[in-house]
Amino acid sequence: MxxxxxxxxxxxxxxxxxxxxxxxxxxxxxxxxxxxxxxxxxxxxxxxxxxxxxxxxxxxxxxxxxxxxxxxxxxxxxxxxxxxxSDHHHHLVCLECKKVEDVDMLKDLDQEEKKITASTQFTVTSHSLEFYGICKGCKTTI
Amino acid sequence: MxxxxxxxxxxxxxxxxxxxxxxxxxxxxxxxxxxxxxxxxxxxxxxxxxxxxxxxxxxxxxxxxxxxxxxxxxxxxxxxxxxxxSDHHHHLVCLECKKVEDVDMLKDLDQEEKKITASTQFTVTSHSLEFYGICKGCKTTI
DNA sequence: TGACAAATGCAACTAAGTTGCAATAAGATA
DNA sequence: TATCTTATTGCAACTTAGTTGCATTTGTCA
The missing domain is CATH 1.10.10.10 (Winged helix-like DNA-binding domain superfamily/Winged helix DNA-binding domain)
Known part of the structure; x- marks a missing residue:
């Protein structure tokens, strides 16, 4: 893009x-x-x-x-x-400085979406996955 | 609990x-x-x-x-x-009425956390996964 | 019971986001 | 190019979420 x-x-x-x-x-x-x-x-x-x-x-x-x-x-x-x-990705959110990085998708969650839609009354159309932790910069300054 | x-x-x-x-x-x-x-x-x-x-x-x-x-x-x-x-779960967020339901974890994401921590400079400590879509109630009223 | 820290309320504040209305400008058409 | 229609923009005033300082009240433990 x-x-x-x-x-x-x-x-x-x-x-x-x-x-x-x-x-x-x-x-x-x-x-x-x-x-x-x-x-x-x-x-x-x-x-x-x-x-x-x-x-x-x-x-x-x-x-x-x-x-x-x-x-x-x-x-x-x-x-x-x-x-x-077009490329789906997730987020790494630093709990210290609050900065956000994009991270390429590791695992496909489409199957999970389908499972939920099939087993519950909820039709899933999208998802969002965030990982929280400490970023490189904050590790060195702490 | x-x-x-x-x-x-x-x-x-x-x-x-x-x-x-x-x-x-x-x-x-x-x-x-x-x-x-x-x-x-x-x-x-x-x-x-x-x-x-x-x-x-x-x-x-x-x-x-x-x-x-x-x-x-x-x-x-x-x-x-x-x-x-103690039970880890994720969320189903209805895009229509904005209501949130809890859903039990289907897939273990601990491995993903470890992979990110190992391959990047970011130390992951937790994650959060939300599925978006239309809930049962909103499907019948639309 | 008395003391001391934790908990609470109040007022005044900041920051994010919204709304109505009037003015302006993009771009299609003649 | 001049004109027209409609999208875009600004401004002011507003709502809502969340914060801060300070004074007062209340749990809890000795």
Whole structure:
């Protein structure tokens, strides 16, 4: 998933390709981990792009509805967002510094989803798996 | 894990056994799913127990530090809390009504934790797995 | 019972997220 | 290119979740 593909994907949903939207998606694409609304706001301002927080929330909502990004819950007060890429991955959340890293999927959980759907009255459509612990940086400083 | 065992566990950590603490733990124990601070506040008031929100947050923090309860992130604005029981389980989160059900662990993820710890610089200490989909109740009403 | 720490309430605060309304700008079309 | 429609944006005011400092009350143990 590169910037060009993403641009195409956004256009196909009928969304206009604005400066703010472009920069926001760029930030999410370049970041190796999910970002929160306040974080995105700060990063955009640091880039010299003045944008209101209302815009950010509406933007995240619009992109979420179109399945371009997804909200992930990783602890901390603010929700975080990531691009929905073809490669499925999970998260490593550091309990010390709260930083999040992506980790490629080790084990296939599709079978588990099917088992639950078959044995309960709950139809599973997706899942999310987070591992908590201490990251490299925090181990050396403690 | 019954109320008596829980009471013992609380006492062993040096915490006093107050009416508020007792009722709060009772609610978490009886509920088959995690509860948020605002939800607990409402349930306690409904029970006729007047309690300030500051107390709830401090209570949840105190119990969390003593490993009696744990915070879980399941979407929605408020964090949710559950008793740490001996049986490990995961969550089924309904995307429609946002209700959460517990589901017994199907697959052991300890091996995955070890693999990550061995192959990366990140030391995994725990994990959390959520399945998203549509619950029984919401399927019939849609 | 008395002392001391734990527990609680209150008020005032911060931070995340939402809503309504008015102004602006993207981009399709003529 | 000028115009029109609609998406996008900003602003202000709001709600909700969660926090902090300080004063008061209450368990528990000697």
């Amino acid at each position: 590169d910037a060009r593909q993403l641009k195409e994907r956004v256009r196909n949903t009928g969304l206009r390709f604005t400066k703010i939207r472009e920069s926001l998606l760029e930030l999410l694409l370049e970041s190796g981990a999910p970002l929160s609304a306040p974080a995105l706001l700060g990063l955009l301002h640091a880039k010299g792009i003045t944008v209101n927080k209302t815009t950010i929330y509406r933007e995240l909502d619009a992109l979420g509805q179109r399945q371009i990004i997804r909200q992930v819950q990783l602890g901390g007060r603010a929700a975080q967002y990531e691009i929905i890429a | 019954d109320a008596r065992q829980l009471k013992e566990r609380v006492r062993n950590t040096g915490l006093r056994f107050t009416k508020i603490r007792e009722s709060l733990l009772e609610l978490l124990l009886e509920s088959g799913a995690p509860l948020s601070a605002p939800a607990l506040l409402g349930l306690l008031h409904a029970k006729g127990i007047t309690v300030n929100k500051t107390t709830i947050y401090r209570e949840l923090d105190a119990l969390g530090q003593r490993q009696i309860i744990r915070q879980v992130q399941l979407g929605g604005r408020a964090a949710q809390y559950e008793i740490i029981a």
